[in-house]
C-alpha cells in the first residue's frame with residue numbers, strides 16, 4: 001500500500017480536470033501541462049521518505065494519465081519525467097524530477113519550432129492550406145513559412161462538434177493570414193482550391209497510421225482523390241511506442257452533450273422511447289498510411305511507412321507504465 005503521505009497535490013487534480021474537460025487541449029499542450037503538474041507535485045509534496053515521494057509521483061502521474069486516452073504525448077511525457085526521477089533522498093528525487101520536467105518542456109517547445117521549419121519547406125509562396133481542428137504543430141509550419149516571407153492562405157474546417165477550427169481561424173487571423181472558414185461538409189468542394197491538407201496528430205502508430213480528430217480520415221481520402229497532398233505535422237512525442245508491439249490506439253468517446261443539447265434531444269425523441277436514440281461521439285479516427293503523403297517531425301520529414309524506423313530509434317527501450325504501483 002502507498003504511504004499515507006503520498007498524496008496527489010490539488011494542483012495536479014486541477015490540471016487533470018482541465019485536461020479531461022478540454023480546457024487544456026491539443027496533444028502538445030496536454031503533454032506540457034502534465035510535465036508541469038508533475039514538477040508541481042515534486043515541489044509541493046510533503047512526502048517524508050523516498051518511498052513516499054516515489055509513490056506520490058506515481059499517483060499524480062496516474063491521475064493525469066486517466067484523463068484522456070488517445071493522445072500518446074500524455075503517457076510519453078509522464079514516462080519521460082518519471083524515468084528522470086533519480087536519487088536516494090527526497091531532496092535528490094525532488095530536484096531530478098523537477099529538472100527532467102523542465103527539460104521535457106523546453107525540448108517540446110524547441111521541437112515544435114524545428115518541426116515548423118521543416119514543414120515550411122513544403123509550403124510555397126501563395127499556397128492555400130486546408131486545415132482540420134486546431135493543431136499547434138500544423139500551425140508552426142504556417143508560422144515558419146510566414147516568417148520566411150511567404151504568403152499563405154487558409155481554408156479552415158469548422159470541425160464539429162467542438163468547433164476547434166475557430167481557434168485555428170483566430171490564430172491565423174492574428175498572423176494576418178486570409179482565412180475562409182467552411183463547414184465540415186464543404187471539405188470536398190474546398191479541396192478544389194487547396195494546395196495542401198495540413199493537419200496535426202494525437203498519435204501515430206508503427207505502421208504509419210495517423211490518429212487525429214474525427215473527420216481527418218475522410219478528408220484524407222477525398223484529398224487523395226483530388227490529388228492534394230496530405231501533410232501531418234507531428235512532433236516525435238506523438239509516436240505511439242506501444243503500437244510497435246501490436247497494441248492499438250484507444251479512440252476516445254466523448255459525451256453526447258457535445259453533439260446534442262437536452263432541448264434538441266427532447267425535440268427528436270418526442271413521445272417515443274428515449275432509449276431508442278443514442279449519440280455516438282468518437283473524438284478521433286484513423287487515417288491509413290496510404291492516404292498520407294508525409295509526416296513532418298522535428299527530426300525531418302518521413303513517408304508514413306518509414307516512421308517505425310524513427311520510433312525504434314527513439315523508443316527502442318522498454319516502454320512500460322511507471323505510474324502503476
Ligand SMILES: O=P(O)(O)OC[C@H]1O[C@H](OP(=O)(O)O)[C@H](O)[C@@H]1O
Pocket residue numbers: 025026027028029133134135136137138164199200201202212213283
Ligand atoms: O499537439 P497539437 O499539434 O497542438 O494538437 C494535435 C491534435 O490534438 C487535437 O486534439 P484535441 O483537440 O485535444 O481533442 C487535434 O486532434 C490536433 O490535431
